[in-house]
Amino acid sequence: MFGFLLDGYVSIIVLLITFCLYVYWGTRRPPGLPPGPIPLPMVGNIPSLLAKDTIAAFARLRDEYGDIFSLVIGNGILVVVNGYDAIKEMLVQNGDLFSERPQNLGYTKVTKGLGIISTNGVKWKEQRRFALSTLRDFGMGRVQMFDRITHECQKCLNNFTEQNGRAFDPDQVIGVSVCNVICNVVFGKGYAHDDPEFLNYLQMMHSDATKVGNTAFMHFFPILQFFVHRALMKTDDAIRRGFIATQVREHQQTFDENNLRDFVDVFLKQMDERESEEMGTFHYENLLQIVGEFFFAGTETTTTTLRWAILFLALHPEQQTVVQEEIDRVIGRDRKPTANDRKSLPLTEATILEVQRLGDVVPLSVPHAVAEETVINGYRIPTNAFVIPNLSSVLNSKELWGNPEVFRPARFLDNETKLLKVDAHIPFSLGKRNCLGESLARMELYIFITMMLQSFTFSLPDTEPPPCLQGVMGITRMPHPYNIIATKR
């Protein structure tokens, strides 16, 4: 007669046990991982990633759990590596193990195993080596490239002049000039600043870059990934199949193997020579992807750094004046800067380093992964973990810089005259996966900043509220939009 009561009790006990197991498994950290907060059932440590300021949240977690901590998110694991010593130990001392990219990275689904940024093994090695040597031949370090960057920068300065002392947002004009530098390397030419098609592709890339950054945590959620990647794939495809494919077609039609004009020509020659290779990486789809990655990785990063540069200089007029005096003394106002001038411009160089340090443009680098399950400092790093080198923890370290929040180029100078080499200045990351475009980017920053200060003094309009210096996270850490007045010198 009391059977139904018994059934009721059994159901409640089963439910209770299930609930306890669910809470236990849901809040359990997989054994051996670096320390970190207790995950909540279902959502794991997502709340730590949703914080308005991820960088500040990571700094708090580092204080609590140490230089290497982990977060459990959905079906994924995030290992965050902080501080120069720990990052160097992983990316340099253990570079062979930590130089992979995670294959569960959302971006990998968009790239479908092509390109350089998200590939591993032979596919990555072969194309990275080829890209580095071809970029060196066509760009980085060559006088001809120096002239092309100078030319693109001059177009940007002409636009500043046309503003006639009015306040304006320099974002787009800098973006077009910087993108044109990449166009020069890969296609052998740049585009007009008012070319509507070019501007449209640039705008698409810009909004893609914002989406990828904002959706970092979606890498772990297949349903969310589905929607985001569909949107990303659409724009990615439009850029590759439209803008890039048109240029490649033109190159194929005018190809002359005795006159290789740019990156695309050299790649086409390799495609021809290696046609018979099975599983080779020199094929049409890979060419579209790699060129797209140069635009993607090279435009937003350099543009954002230059936007920070103008903002910091406008906020520090005394610093701007001393750099201008140095440039006037070494180059004058009429001659264009040369590569040779660099060694005579320590203050200018120190200012560029400080812009990159405080601008902190790629604060969390690009996720790495381990080639095989690894134990480091006694912690287990599984193969499916995303390893995040927290570059921001180095560029903003109190121990290293004393007052990291202050814009102070002199920290890179000895006796205010000699440029110091500071190993912990790592905006381009470290190790085998470090930024492939570092030399090109350094050349661009030097030419743009020197030429800008040669011709203009930057100030903020006093009719507008002071700009917010908190960065906005997209794929880069950008300044909030701001207006500037460029006064001709």
Ligand code: HEM
């Ligand atoms: C100021 C400008 C730039 C900054 C701060 C920057 C920073 C970075 C960082 C932090 C990484 C990730 C490194 C890692 O995974 O550990 C990276 C990778 C990369 N960068 Fe840059 N970058 C800049 C400009 C450029 C330019 C101009 C290019 C154009 C060619 C470029 C192409 C790449 C590529 C292809 C990768 C992927 C490398 C690989 O996976 O092997 N970057 N960059």
